[in-house]
Amino acid sequence: MIDKQSPIPIYYQLEQYMKEKIEKGEWRPGEMIPSERELAEMHAISRMTVRQAVNNLVNDGYLIRRRGKGTFVAANKIEQPLKGLTSFSEDMRARGMEPGTVVLGFETIPASLTLAAWLSVSEGAPLYEIRRLRLADGAPMALETLYIPVNLVPGLTRDVVSGSVYEFIEKTLGLSIGTAVQALEASVARQLEAECLQIKEGAPVLLLERRTCLADGRPVEVVKSVYRGDRYKFTVEMERRK
Structure with missing residues (x-):
């Protein structure tokens, strides 16, 4: 009281x-x-x-x-440990939620100088540019943009990317995803992000940028994801250095 x-x-x-x-x-x-x-x-x-x-x-x-x-x-936040490399679909299913995807864009573009450096390809090399809205039990959770080398991951289609890209890479192509480096920072929703995520423009969001490599070290993906700040939180397990 x-x-x-x-x-x-x-x-x-x-x-x-x-x-x-x-x-x-x-x-x-x-x-x-x-x-x-x-x-x-x-x-x-x-x-x-x-x-x-x-x-x-x-x-x-x-x-x-x-x-x-x-x-x-508000709905309970989904807690995502920053430990282990899993796909969005795997994360949602592990929580008993049904993952969903709305493909907003799927095209092939020439690699810019920056993306070429990140993905270890030649400038101008063909990349898939994929824009997706990720859902959990029908609710929008994240807006993501992926860049994937066409020559490394052939056969991607709009139908394929409406599901799990990691599953296609590993089960269909027989490649092994190895490691990733990702950065996380606070941001605010811009107009398009707000419209897609059904939040107000300027609302807090979590911006995640990740570069993923195959087990043999070849970069397979660069992804930028914008997560709803009111539905998602990331946790880190730390150990004190001696």
């Missing part, structure tokens, strides 16, 4: 109260929370204080506002 004599700001106390409701499952994902007026009356505090607490929880991904409807508990 709110302690007005405490040096801890009232809005922060309310945040912790609401977080506890969510984390204990008393407020479930998709459930509408009490209105600002109801929360203010319940705790005998101002609506401005309630609004500050709610805004902070919306920004932190605990709550989501729906225009004309109210404020709801």
Whole structure:
């Protein structure tokens, strides 16, 4: 409950109260929370204080506002350990979710100088450029752009990339995917990203860039993925060096 004599700001106390409701499952994902007026009356505090607490929880991904409807508990975030190299489809199935893909673009382009260097091909060499919206149980989770050397992975089609590209590379072509180096940073959704991911322009997103190599060291993929910040979080297991 709110302690007005405490040096801890009232809005922060309310945040912790609401977080506890969510984390204990008393407020479930998709459930509408009490209105600002109801929360203010319940705790005998101002609506401005309630609004500050709610805004902070919306920004932190605990709550989501729906225009004309109210404020709801956000869906649980998918936790992705940055350990081991798996495909999006494998990740979703491991969580009991159905992966899906909407192919937004599939074409062959000449490699730019930068992409040629990343993929160890000649400038102008043919690359697949694939743009996909990745879904989990029908909900948009990530927008990704892949670049793959045509000569290394022949036979890719729009139908193939609507599923798992890794599965095609390994099971159909008999190649072994080995290692990857990836970078992760915070960003904000641009207009196209926001439209595809069904979030507001400027909403927080996670930007992941990865270069994947086959077991023999040949680069097979460069991918840029934009993940919804309100649905995804990445975790890293670390060990202290001695």
